[in-house]
Amino acid sequence: MAEALAFYTLSVLILGLAVAVITTPNTVHSVVFLVLNFLCVAVLYVFLQAEFLAVIQVLVYAGGIVVLYLFVVMLVNLGRSPEEHQDPRRLGLIGLGLSGAVLLELAGIIAYSYTREQSPPVTAAQASPVQGNIEELGWLLYTDYLIPFEVASVLLLVAMVGAIVLARRES
Amino acid sequence: MMEITPAHYTILSAALFSVGLIGVLVRRNIIIIFMAIELMLNAVNINLVAYANEVENLVGQVFVVFVIAVAAAEAAVGLGIILALFRNKETVNIDEMNVMRS
Numbered sequence: 617m618a619e620a621l622a623f624y625t626l627s628v629l630i631l632g633l634a635v636a637v638i639t640t641p642n643t644v645h646s647v648v649f650l651v652l653n654f655l656c657v658a659v660l661y662v663f664l665q666a667e668f669l670a671v672i673q674v675l676v677y678a679g680g681i682v683v684l685y686l687f688v689v690m691l692v693n694l695g696r697s698p699e700e701h702q703d704p705r706r707l708g709l710i711g712l713g714l715s716g717a718v719l720l721e722l723a724g725i726i727a728y729s730y731t732r733e734q735s736p737p738v739t740a741a742q743a744s745p746v747q748g749n750i751e752e753l754g755w756l757l758y759t760d761y762l763i764p765f766e767v768a769s770v771l772l773l774v775a776m777v778g779a780i781v782l783a784r785r786e787s
Numbered sequence: 788m789m790e791i792t793p794a795h796y797t798i799l800s801a802a803l804f805s806v807g808l809i810g811v812l813v814r815r816n817i818i819i820i821f822m823a824i825e826l827m828l829n830a831v832n833i834n835l836v837a838y839a840n841e842v843e844n845l846v847g848q849v850f851v852v853f854v855i856a857v858a859a860a861e862a863a864v865g866l867g868i869i870l871a872l873f874r875n876k877e878t879v880n881i882d883e884m885n886v887m888r889s
Contacts, residue, residue: 620789627799634803634826638810643818650822657829664796664840666848669832669855676855681825681862688866689818692873749845756849768856775860782867785874 622663629656643689647682654678668750796837804830817872817881821865828858 633653640646654677661670757765803826810823832851839847872884 617789619791623791623795627795630799631802631806634806637826638806638814638819638823643816646819646822650825653826654829657833660833661836664836666836666840666851669836669848669851672852672855676859677825677829681859684862684866685818685822688869691870692818692879749848752845753848753852756845757852761849764853768853771860772856775863779863779867782864783870 619663623660626656626660626663630660644686647685647689650685651678651682654682665749668753793837793841796833800830800834800837803827803833815880815882817869817879817884820881821862821869825858825862828854 630653633649633656636649637646637653640649654673658670658673658678661667661673807823807826807830810826811820814820814823832854835847835851835854839845839851869879873879876883876886878884
């Protein structure tokens with residue numbers, strides 16, 4: 617029951633955010649919806665016992681690829697003329713409110729850490745081993761799939777060089 | 788209805804893939820098209836992970852790692868191409884990007 621509820625909620629979120637990505641006229645909003653979509657897919661991976669992939673999804677997709685997209689959107693931003701800029705003071709107020717919320721949260725964390733009772737330090741024997749299948753996945757990647765793994769790293773190197781060459785300004 | 792089977796994940800994956808495909812085919816902004824391609828890759832990954840979980844075999848997850856690596860490479864090169872095209876033609880509309888057409 618709980619699993620079904622979580623699955624349907626995530627499905628609705630993933631599909632709705634995907635539709636938002638391709639329908640929003642503003643490209644920056646589209647990128648933000650894409651980040652949320654990737655995060656929802658990462659949660660789905662956790663449900664499917666693929667914790668390592670969930671971490672990779674957040675780090676590589678939501679952290680790396682989307683930042684790249686945001687950079688390019690900012691570099692080629694055409695859609696907004698200078699007259700359409702919104703009142704900077706209003707956005708400043710929102711930013712002020714958000715910073716205040718973060719400040720309150722940090723203060724709450726610090727206050728909580730001072731008020732709760734001191735728990736005994738965790739020794740190495742007590743610490744539970746890492747949950748999930750990272751060890752088995754790493755074993756597979758470095759034994760049976762070693763050659764594809766190395767090819768993938770060479771591919772990333774080539775892509776990096778290619779991206780630098782393409783984006784370089786010819787003088 | 789209450790039990791989640793791989794069929795549910797396949798339906799979700801197919802729907803997500805279709806949304807991405809619509810984005811690729813309908814939108815004219817090349818950056819949106821690239822994001823739609825990422826959505827389609829994600830749909831494939833969901834399928835692979837769901838069936839890897841069903842048959843309790845990790846090879847599906849290994850493939851997802853490779854798909855993510857290729858997607859990262861594709862994004863880097865593709866965005867470099869977008870930047871180079873934008874520098875030449877001052878547009879992100881793919882209808883105007885026809886320099887290779889004879």
